[in-house]
Amino acid sequence: MAIDLAELAGPRHTAFLVMEMQRGVAGDLAAFPELAETCAERDVVGNAARAAEAARAAGVRVVHCTAAFRADRAGSHTGNSPFIRGLLRDPAHMLEGSGAVEVIPELLDAASDLESRRYHGFSPFTGTSLDPTLRSLGVRTVVAAGLSLNLGIPGLCLEAVNLGYRVVVVSDAVAGVPAAYGDAVMAHTVALLAARATSAELIAAWEA
Amino acid sequence: MAIDLAELAGPRHTAFLVMEMQRGVAGDLAAFPELAETCAERDVVGNAARAAEAARAAGVRVVHCTAAFRADRAGSHTGNSPFIRGLLRDPAHMLEGSGAVEVIPELLDAASDLESRRYHGFSPFTGTSLDPTLRSLGVRTVVAAGLSLNLGIPGLCLEAVNLGYRVVVVSDAVAGVPAAYGDAVMAHTVALLAARATSAELIAAWEA
């Protein structure tokens, strides 16, 4: 079915959610080399940045969904998943206040963007203010970019759909590990939940 | 790392969540032929049923996380994802009160099991009473079986981890479509969130 992006992602009811595009995840301080490589090959940062810029120009609010840990771990479930146990073997991993938790500069417009920071879990809605924030803004569609297709992006799509939002995933501004698995997640999980569009298609819709 | 199932899934703090093992999903009225075939090949229903029986014998509460639609669609987001639009092309799909929404009989002990029924979304925690139910029971670990590895099982794992639970997925009591994609989800998504154990391993731990 053809997607009517102009309607689906119409600026009056749309927000652009950027998932964990932080310096320590996909930027100059990236801790995940295989993911960083796929991001580089696909220009994930560049595609997300161009889409974010078009979003702002069209009046679509950009919300950075970021993750961090406090040094004392307050607010974080630190031992309840294999992934978190692995991450926290490095005591400095994504530490509040460090450069690693900053949004990648080319993706950020500090004057207009919002940030929804969480200290727990791997997806952006559960136990955060993201849903009330979007409701307060009249948002009914979320456009998603960022990392990763293993957890954060399908999690974002699932939570958003559960809450009643429509979702568009920017297909060239996401990545997973291994890269081919990321593509499979797009085809067999994300496709059930969300429309998929390239950054160029979104930019065209927002510039129209 | 070896998993200490006896501790991780200790009966005093564990619940067994059975995801959408309903007659219309994986039983005699199954609407998803490819999924049903994989379930049959792997004896997903049998493995889940044996694990559920061992759970009950050990004092682990079984909670059926089921899905249904009302004829008037109240409670359901009916148009916000490609999957839901596809499902609801059949006006009788998983209709409240029909046989399709019943738990597959060999998986159900109506006298002791709980049911958490939802009318919206594709994972069991968001917007339901499942979390308060588990908290009221003192649960800290959830063991998960059921369908599917495309949406429900990774969604269950993600929501549970976000909420602070530890998770074990019963590796021979789950399935996805295509089958090989389901295996990839276990390796590249579920493995980040949960321990994985066969039904035989869980039964052994619960019978010890």
Place this chain on the structure above:
Amino acid sequence: MAIDLAELAGPRHTAFLVMEMQRGVAGDLAAFPELAETCAERDVVGNAARAAEAARAAGVRVVHCTAAFRADRAGSHTGNSPFIRGLLRDPAHMLEGSGAVEVIPELLDAASDLESRRYHGFSPFTGTSLDPTLRSLGVRTVVAAGLSLNLGIPGLCLEAVNLGYRVVVVSDAVAGVPAAYGDAVMAHTVALLAARATSAELIAAWEA
């Protein structure tokens, strides 16, 4: 400020929430004599019933927010508040399946009303499907009637406002204990959160 009830409670975006108007709370099996007396004096049941009937006639969905306990207490926090400890001294209090948990017959239209039953807590939104249900119906205003002004009604108003809904409380279809305290809650808490209208005013707005 004059309230524009026709707009505020317009049928297309309004639901009528009836809080715990159950036989064991305010009906023939009422366990709270002082509350029952105030209800009788003010014809709370009659006023709520007439408002509910007008709601249905106008196309406003009626949702009964009910409470119950399972015999085995699964799903209920049983010891974390003085009130719950008092209630559960009676092992038969509001037992699932008993007449006490039924909605008072004159308030119920089983063919069209919805029920949101909870086993925990004292207000209707936290940890239930009420919010997704209302969102799926396009509801933006909730009209509230029922019991009591000590807990359930201010709790409903507060949760609803927190979630972004506008609220109208039916001022002659609510009650508290002591009766004068209920009036004070209307003046000093509910008035901050909600518009207040009599059942007659609402019926007039819905019949217009």
Place this chain on the structure above:
Amino acid sequence: MAIDLAELAGPRHTAFLVMEMQRGVAGDLAAFPELAETCAERDVVGNAARAAEAARAAGVRVVHCTAAFRADRAGSHTGNSPFIRGLLRDPAHMLEGSGAVEVIPELLDAASDLESRRYHGFSPFTGTSLDPTLRSLGVRTVVAAGLSLNLGIPGLCLEAVNLGYRVVVVSDAVAGVPAAYGDAVMAHTVALLAARATSAELIAAWEA
């Protein structure tokens, strides 16, 4: 029934929630004169500060539940309750970044306390990270102080009880408007949900 404060508020499982004790609510920039007067008469700030100090000394985490508004109102429901419409008539009310939103200095230990800031609603749990934060810390009892008995404190108690926490309200570190109504809320609403103890009783329990 006598309360065993040593057990109920035992430091290993307790957090101290300070509700909106901000300069613009009850401090030098207070916008609510009647509330400020009652606070002064009862030494609410002093009592809360002494209790907070004893909490920290006993290893009980202090969490400031604060409210603020962004200049552009993102994240806030701005028109859905009479109270919010009144507050926002002053465009500078509790503005993010202004002194009014700061925690009253004598109540704050910036090195150890946590803050849970919200931009919506009138109680601290709905749509915030407060519950995951407390769960991550192993908290099962919350001790509450702050403002006001009209909305925030009964709301905090209700949400906490709904979520399974036990609650203690510091009876001389809370206030409402009118003052006598606050006392009535303590007697007829808070008493159903929470134990009540003076700051001196709590300090004694924590120093024991």
